[in-house]
Amino acid sequence: MLDLYTAASFVLLLLALAGSYLPYIIPFQVTLSDAAAPPASQAFMFWGAGLFVLPLIVPYTCVAYSVFRGEVSKDQAYH
Structure with missing residues (x-):
């Protein structure tokens, strides 16, 4: 059960890190719409x-x- 919690927290932390960069692909230089x-x-x-x-x-x-x-x-x- 501990492995499940560890994996879930790892995924949530990665999602939080990815969400913190939005809307920028390269932080503060290229936005998502510019890179499309x-x-x-x-x-x-x-x-x-x-x-x-x-x-x-x-x-x-x-x-x-x-x-x-x-x-x-x-x-x-x-x-």
Whole structure:
């Protein structure tokens, strides 16, 4: 139980540190809106990568898992 509290406090402390920097990426120099890509680039990534490439990656990954499926014997495992 102590490990759970330790992990939760670590995550909360990191979130608090990240929140203290908002809205600055580099403190007091570059804001989040200054660091963002232009809207045209964001639209290209959404339509190109998000709606075209990602649907191709998912079936490829499924095929790769089906090709290499099977149980590995204990003497061939990494552990």
